[in-house]
Structure formats: C-alpha cells, structure tokens
Amino acid sequence: MAKEKVVVIGINHAGTSAVRTLLAQKPELEVVAFDRNDNISFLGCGIALAVGGTVKNVNDLFYCNEVKLGDMGAKVFMEHEVIAIDTVSKTLSVRDLRGGREFTESYGKLIYAAGSWPLPIPGVPEKSMKMENVMLCKLYQHAKELIEKADEPGIGSVVVIGAGYIGIELAEAYRQKGKKVTLIDFEKRVVPRYFDNEFTNILEADIRKSGVVLALGEKVIDFAGRDGRVAEVVTSKARYPADLVIVCVGFKPNTELLPAAEKTANGAIVVDPQMRTNIPDVWAIGDAAAMLHASTGRHTQVALATNAVKSGIAAASSINGVSGVEVANVAGTNAIHVFDNNLASTGLSEAGAAALGIDAASVYVEDADRPEFMEDYTITRFKIIYERGTMRLLGAQVGTRGAVNHSEVIYFLALAIQRRMNLLEVAFTDVYFLPHFNKPFNFVLTAILKAAGINYDKTASR
Ligand SMILES: Cc1cc2nc3c(=O)[nH]c(=O)nc-3n(C[C@H](O)[C@H](O)[C@H](O)COP(=O)(O)OP(=O)(O)OC[C@H]3O[C@@H](n4cnc5c(N)ncnc54)[C@H](O)[C@@H]3O)c2cc1C
8 A cells, every 4th residue: 555645845843843743653654845945943033142142153053954854754855845736636846946847746645834934014115125235034044144244344233123022132132242223113112912011111111221222103114225235224204324124024924825725814824723724635834824822712823933843743643643632722922031121921912902802901910029038039020911701811921120030930821821711710720839939929819819809919000
C-alpha cells in the first residue's frame, strides 16, 4: 500500500513544529515540505535584542534547519515557492526559485503554514515604500541589515512606524545604540490592543524619558527622499528627519493560495481545534490561521509564535490520528519587556472589549507584591476585565517596573479565560502564600474581591 503523503507549505515556526510532530509520532510517514525562504525557524523576537547588542550573534536565533528535518525523514525543498494549489485534484504547482523550474506535487493531506507578511502603510505610495533605507522587520535577512545599520555612523535618525510591541522594542534598541529615534503611530496610545491606559501611560512616559520622540495620533502620509534614499517621514502633523525607517504596522496572513477557504475579515483561515479548514484534507496553522478566541467566541488571527508551534502540533496529531491534542481556543497571551517595564496581558483589554460592544467591567489595583514588613517590595499594577452579568473573566494585565517581574501570573489567568471561568472560580484557585514571594491577599485576589463588592483595599480603583 502506498504511504500517505503529507505536504507542508511554509516551514517556519508553525511548519517546523508540524513536520517535527508528524515524524516524531510516525517516523514512517512521507512528509514533503516547501519553503520559499533559504532559512527556517528564525526567531524574530531576537531582532531587537540583536540590534541593541544583547544578542551578540544573530545566527544564534535559529533552533532548526532543513538538515535536521531531513534527518527525521522529511523531504525538504528550500527556496521553492508554491504558486498554486488545486484542492480538487490535490496537487500543488511549485517553482524552484534558484533555477525557475516548475513542477507539480501531489498530496494526500496538506498543512498550510504560509504565515504572514508585514503590512504596508495604508495610503503611502508603493514607490515611497521602495526607497532605500525603508525597511521591514520579519526575516533573518531583515535582521542582518537592521543590525548593520545600527552601527552605521551615517544613520543618525531612525523613525519606527507602528508602536506595537515590535516597534517599541526596535525604538528602544536603536536608542541604546545612540540614535535619535522617533516612534510614530496613528493610534493615541502605544500597544493599544493589549494594554489599557493604566499601563500605557507609564510606558509612554518612560519612552519619552529615554529621549525617544513619541508621535502618537499622527498618520504617516508619505516619505520624502534624496536620490532615492529616504530622508524624512511626513505625517498628518509634522515632518521627521529619517536616515532609516522601519515599518512595523502589522501583519497580513498569506492565504491567497486558498481562495475557497473560509476566512476572517483580515484573510486568516478559519480552523477548528484540530486546525482543519473547511476544505477536505487541508489544515491551516500559525499566522495563516484564525483560531477561536476564548474571550470573544470569534475566530481571530493571533499572530504569535506560541500559537504557531501549538497549532503545528495539533494539526500533525490530527493527521496522525492522535486524539486529544487540540487547541480548543486561544487568549492572545503576550508579554513585553521595554524601557524598564515588565508587562503581560491575556484576553481582552477594556478598550478592546468596548470596541467589540461587549458589556464588560474592570477593576484596577496597585499593590505591594510582598508584605510591607519585608525588607523591600515592588508595586505591582494589575487589572481584570470581566463580563458584567456573568463575571466571566475576559482579560487581565499585569505590570511592574525594574528588576521584579510578575508576568507569569498571566499564565493561570489565560487558562481561566480559556476554560471560561468566572472571577470567583479564579479567586479560589489554591495558590500558595509565602512572604518572600507574595501576600495572602495578593493583587489578583484583591482585584477579584473588589469586583465582587468586597473592598478591603480602599485605594483600589474600579
Ligand atoms: C520581529 C518579530 C518579533 C516577534 N516576537 C514574538 C514574540 O516575542 N513572541 C511571539 O510569540 N511571537 C513573536 N513574533 C511572531 C512570530 O514570529 C510569528 O507568529 C510566527 O513567525 C508565525 O509563524 P508561522 O510559521 O505561522 O509564519 P511565518 O513565520 O510567517 O512563516 C511562514 C513561512 O512560510 C513560507 N511561505 C510563505 N508563502 C509560501 C509559499 N507560497 N511557498 C513556500 N513557502 C511559503 C515563508 O517563507 C515562511 O518561512 C514576532 C514576529 C516578528 C516579526
């Protein structure tokens, strides 16, 4: 009997995870994988760290390669682009980018892991986006150039467009390298999708204190240049000198190859917990997929490596008939460590819930993380967002400044959101108390009691 052939399109984080799981579970499986890039498994999260000098060697930001996948038994085709998919005849058209040869490949099962690509800035002409020193931030190739530019004396002014987590990290990295940095966003706050203003106000003040010019509520209209090289960024309110511009305004899923797939408004492919699409024998994973969001009950693309690797494991397990390995839902759990702020959030922010028309309430508390009788303690900011009627937890945010980091508290709150728990169920989680680490009435419990109308802490705000 012919072996079942599984073809994987895209072998970065999601695809690599799928290939490894497929073959770890079933070494005899025929797995063929294509990627148009010449490298796989590059950790983009390390780009800003390498620009700023914390990561000394950008080549350390890989954890897999085509040889390792080949050793497991996969047939890996690097620099091969899939240019068409016929889901009726179950065939792909593939172009070898090194020689231009085109050929057809058949599949029994298909895992679509083509990921995402940085969005252009709406309204900015394409020819401006192509100016010298206007850059994107995604690939190893981008990383090498961005690192080189950080040490170029001719690059004095850097403009980062987009104050999401990637943009803020890059702004900090170039500032550490002594550049004049401007960070622009058309939104009125930084990281607005993940954090409410109790957290972003402090972060914004710290960004400004570092010397970064923070231009919020400004829409980038165009770039001005000299001899094809960028020299200025023009916004709705001002012009900023720019020897280097980095565009970080979000990511678009690469899903054009599957026009028949059910998709969300931004083009991500709707999948079930096993990552199956509506097309028979086609699974979609990683940034290309929209999983069920636990807070909203809607399918949403949450473009994070965490979801990419888990979705790869789930799809591979589904194909291999390994039951119980599913991503029932996601909560969009994320963290950011910038300008001395340690922040993490999960689920919906208060602003996010309001934008979706969800009837949500919130409680914000600031409290010492350890009893005041200890030699020192750290003021910790914490916020919960919950459905008003049911008190179901919808979101949580935590923040400290300095050496003490409480971001890991977000893990159990993410699980609570994924399991659709209400605040009182969360309150009675059996956590420990030890003065070295926390308080008996810690900031999570304090916030929940306040939401329940039991207010011991008169300073907590609602
Ligand atoms: C700068 C940066 C920092 C980040 N930091 C974090 C972080 O700290 N934490 C976190 O969780 N996430 C982070 N992310 C997000 C994370 O990197 C992505 O969610 C992850 O890369 C998604 O993996 P993926 O495999 O689904 O997609 P991608 O990484 O986009 O990979 C898709 C692959 O498919 C290939 N491909 C596409 N089309 C085709 C085709 N037609 N034929 C063949 N091959 C094709 C591409 O070449 C690529 O290799 C960061 C991302 C960036 C850019």
